[in-house]
Amino acid sequence: MFGVLIFIFLVQIAYVTISTIRLIVMMKGNAKLASMISFCEVFIYMLGLATVLQHMDAWYNLVVYCLGFAMGVYTGSMIEEKMAMGYVTVQVITRKEDSDLPGNLRKAGFGVTSWLGEGLSGERLVLLVLTKRRRQKELVDFVKGMDPQAFMISHEPKTFHGGFWVRRTR
Template sequence: MGVVLFILFIQIAYVTVSTLRLIVMMKGNAKLAAVISFGEIFIYMIGLATVLDNMDTWYNLVVYCLGFAIGVYTGSLIEEKMAMGYVMVQVITRREDSDMPRQLREEGFGVTSWLGEGLSGERLVLMVLTKRKRQKELVNHVKRIDPQAFLVSYEPKTFVGGFWLKRAQ
């Protein structure tokens, strides 16, 4: 039973660390990703060696696979809590005279707005930059102001210029 639990926990640890390394690398921090990868492969080799040494029982392999699945889930939960980086949220509201830009700025969000043309008339378009940790808060503010607003978000990779650059660093 001890070997089974060891295999499960070592695999969960490996895949969780692997997920975090991938996220750190995607965010552009190659040095930290390299450091994390050392621990990742160390954990992997210990787990693999343990499974290979105990191939006499089929359930060790099943537990190894189960640990992988749980590790993927755990890694995604940790990443969600870390919420590294920034998001750009585009908001389109039917209310072209909306006070939404001012209200969002008062809440500390960076907002650029302009009038756009939709299928049935003018729309107010907002580009809102915020930390990922505040994305849900932003969405809640927008929905409170205009429950019919259309939102799309994406993660910007590069920042050049603008007043937000000083605040983002």
Template sequence: MEMVLIILIINVVYVSLSTIRMLFTLKGQRYSAAVISSFETFIYVLGLGLVLDNLDEIQNLFAYAGGFALGVVVGTKIEEKLALGYITVKVISKYTDYSFSEMLREKGYGVTEWIANGRDGERLVMEILTSRKDQKELYNNVIAFDPEAFVISYDPQHFRGGFWVSNLRKQAKRRGEQYEYPQEDNLPGVDEEVIEEIKSEEDFSKYKEETLESEESNNNYN
């Protein structure tokens, strides 16, 4: 039983490191990935050796397979906590007044917006770049302003120039650091209590009222 537990733990650690190393590689952090890979290889050889030395006991094989599966889950959870890199979020809102985008800019987000035509008329489209550590806060602000907004996010592989990159470079310089480039009907991190707190803010109310007044004016004009 002790050997089963050892093999299980070793493989969980190995696959967790393997998952994190792969994610680091995809995000361009090659040196961090290289360091992790050295530990990963050592643990892999150690765990595989234990299994090969005890092939006569079937429970060791099950422990190895189970540790592999559990390691994928653990590695992914660790990466989510680290929240490495940046994401691009595209928001499509029925509110075509630019107060929505101004509110997000006031909170420090880099926003590019334009008016597009959808099935039901004009829509405000915004493209927002933010760090993954701030994505939950961004989602809460968007849903608080427009609960019916269509939101989609994806990882940018490379980016250069613009307000956001310039801002990141200045922040890194102030800290004395080297700048590095960086489910259905549900968004991760959306918290109803946080949304209500955002709605109670004075600045939020001002922008929201301007948007509603503009929408009413447009409807009366049409």
């Protein structure tokens, strides 16, 4: 009986974790890999569901099934965070028009486009930085270290084309 509970719990963790990864891979545009992952996902799902349906006589089997699902969501999220697939575009707005920030970011290996903008209370330096998602925290920490008051917004670009930085990020 205890073995069945552990099996249900672990199968649900595996199923939901794989489901999360498949969804992310699909959203990143890799349909072939997502299709292959979905085969494993459904196989594991059916194992768990069949086991729960065979043991419906005990309510705690269903509770363990639900707990495994919840833990799978958490595990999948943690794995996705570690995978950090794709790219981010971070827009940085600083009050320091004469800032060394663009040059320092370039020296640190980030692609930067900069221009002067007009804010509520004067001129601002606007930076557009493209980087791999796994370097986003490094970028944000770098900017905060140089200008703690900088305003930052990040976006995940779906597609991009051209520019020397595109060749460097692949």
